[in-house]
Amino acid sequence: MSFSFEHLFQGFAIALSLQNLMWALIGCFIGTLVGVLPGIGPASGIAILLPLTTVLPPTSAIIMMAAIYYGAMYGGSTTAIVVNIPGEASSVPTAIDGYEMAKQGRAGPALAICAISSFVAGTLGLIGLTFFAPLLADVAVVFGPPEYFALMFMALTLIISLSGRALLKGIISMAIGLTTSLIGQDPLTGAARLTFGFPQLLAGVDFISVIVGLFAISEVMINVESRISAISQKIGSWMPTWDDIKQSFMAMVRSSGVGFFLGLLPGVTPSVTTFVAYDIEKRFSKHPERFGKGAIDGVAAPEGANNATSTAGFVPLFSFGIPTAPSMAVLLGGLMMYGLQPGPMLFKENPEFVWAIIASMYIGNLMLIVLNLPLVGMWARICVIPFYILGPLIVFFSVLGTYSVRFLAFDVWVMFLFGVIGYFMRKFGFPVAPMVLAAVVTQMMETSLGQSMLMSQGSILILFKRPISAVFMILAFLSIARGFWIQMRTKAPEVAIEETD
Secondary structure, eight states, X not given: OOOOHHHHHHHHHHHTSHHHHHHHHHHHHHHXXXXXXXXXXXXHHHHHHGGGGGGSOHHHHHHHHHHHHHHHHHHTHHHHHHTSOOSSGGGHHHHHHHHHXXXXXOHHHHHHHHHHHHHHHHHHHHHHHHHHHHHHHHHHTTOOHHHHXXXXXXXHHHHHHHTGGGXXXXXXXXXXXXXXXXXXXXXXXXXXXXXXXXXXXXGOOOHHHHHHIIIIIHHHHHHHHHTOOOOOOOOOOOOOOHHHHHHHXXXXXXXHHHHHHHHTSTTOOHHHHHHHHHHHHHHHOSOGGGTTTXXXXXXXXXXXXXXXXXXXXXXXXXXXXXXXXXXXXXHHHHXXXXXXXXXHHHXXXXXXHHHHHHHHHHHHHHHHHHHHTTTHHHHHHHTTOOHHHHHHHHHHHHXXXXXXXXXXXXXXXXXXXXHHHHHHXXXXXXXXXXXXXXXXXXXXXXXXXXHHHHHTTTOTTHHHHSHHHHHHHHHHHHXXXXXXXXXXXXXXXXXXXXXXX
């Protein structure tokens, strides 16, 4: 299915209905609030609220969930700038210069530039989404089980390679996710496995319990241990000067391109692209010495990359059914909860739904710039809510959201278990993303592998005989080799230092 303006206009007709406009606005507001509040990320925010959307029609529900996602990306910079508490890894580069600007009494312009950069990047990313997603969907029509297995396998290896110095920890994290998703029944034979005699495990471990535990509960535990006390900075005038805009405009454009095209790759999350964009902007700058001391282009670049990557993540999600980040994995669960299988057939069988979601994102982007610019002062004050109030609220909504999925107390205990696991993973430097994405793609990967083996009568060579799957498998092994090479390269200087000692 190729792009046509007719499809997009039909999508706008649906998205502009009063009901869908209302849910988009609610999603944008909640998403911004989720991004502003420390301790709640977009993945856990969507996971907590996902069960509550079951009373809505599918299109309205996903419009709201998507709005929460990109709204959280808008609001995530507030705590990083005002109180130097990055809610997620993707906000860390923003805090480097943003917090310095806040200490100089320029928190308002920093927050405003974040909103403007997010709007520019979001708009450019949506244009890319509009044209790229249908093209990739046409390519994906030729995908069979071998191609899907190879693609998902490549996604996992990209995650491993992105672990960098923590390669072994990334592999262990991924293995935990793989094992978790194998609990329950074999998708092809129905045989029970890894249930250890517990009948509750026959239905598998609920994904939302895992997500909420890993992100929300572990974040509360980390904050309790750190005894966070927010100290607000002077917001000052929120309107950036013309010089601020001129100085940061090219940073917005460059970071949008970097974030979007890297975001098309499975496993490349905003937490990666924001650092890349920040580094690129520092190299392009005529005054790199200002970075780390309150450079406004050092604030615009990571925020632009953050939102462009978030938008780009919808391309592989809609076209291939591949989530590129934990938040996308939760959205994938929401789509499947409504019986909508992302992939090439989604554009053919449910075009009204897909284009309504894409059109709603254009509308949501305008809503967010309105919410974020005039209300900078309000959002900044919300982020200094004492944690002894915020922490219990996070736990309460986490329990409520988890229990409401299957109405099983067992799921709540699973949530707390994975909260503890997530806490220790963070304490010991284990990346969480490989575990989450592995838990999402394993069942699809396992099913595709089983179907491939049936097609080839048990020969693994089918993965290398078909051109597309062969390319993905080669890229996967190259990615694995790159991961080991990075690990060896980073250890080499340490060995040299030890020898000189």
